[in-house]
Amino acid sequence: MRVLNSHNRIINQPIVKVSELFKTLATPDDKIWPIKTWPAMRFKQGLKIGSKGGHGRIRYTIIEFEPGNQIKFEFTKPHGFNGTHELEIEAISENVTEIHHVIKMNTSFKASLFWIIIIRWLHDALIEDAFDTVENYFSEEKKETKYTTWVMFLRGYYKRKAIKN
Template sequence: MKAINIHSRTIGQPKAKVSQLFKTLATQDDLIWPCENWPAIRFKNGLRVGSHGGHGRVRYTIIDFREGDYIKFQFTKPKGFNGTHELMISEIDKHTTEITHEIRMKTNFKASLLWIFVIRWLHDALIEEAFDKVENHFQNNKKKTTYNFWVKQLRTYYKRKAFQTKPA
């Protein structure tokens, strides 16, 4: 299956200010990733081409990176996710910036089911929450993504599963 998933948000700030936040991605002082509610994103060798990392059960390698403009990742897990995802920062005008997250991948049958019924829902909620975090950095009137019923159920299931202990 071919999967394309695009999220964009317009931020009423110059690109230079928004780009400063993206320098914190995957650090202890991350101002982008909603690690308050999701597994943190980490990379073995920081934000540089060739660095391996991910979040939760999703793994990838950084394949292209231009600080302040974009970062592009190649999926390595889950198995059957063959493609990339990219985070881009674009100047609309000198006072307005657009941030975009884009997935382009092909999936095998099993991975297609995982994408359709689980990961896409969680991914969409996570990205919208990350974009809220960026936007909220610059405004007093805070945005908050609300989870739909399915996302709440999936999060409950995976939290419960994460705390289960495996027999020795």
């Protein structure tokens, strides 16, 4: 199955300010990834091309990297996820920046079911939480994207499973 999953968010800040936040991704001072509610993004060799890492059960390798502007990953796990995901920022105007995340992949039959039933829902919630984190960094009014019932069920299931292991 061909998967194209895209998320965008407008941030009412100049690109230079948003770029500074992006430089903290996957560092001990990460100001993008919602590490309080999701598994942290980690890389064995830090943020550089060729470094392997991921978050939770999702694994990938960095294949493109422009600090503070763009990072592109190639999936290595789960098996059957053949493609990339990318996070980038773009200046829309002098004081407006757009954050963009896109997954482009082809999936095997088994991976397609995994994507449709489980991963897509969790992924969408995670990315919206990350975008909320960025937006909230610059705002007094805190944004919080509400989870669907299915996402709450899946998060509860995986949390219970992790406790048992």
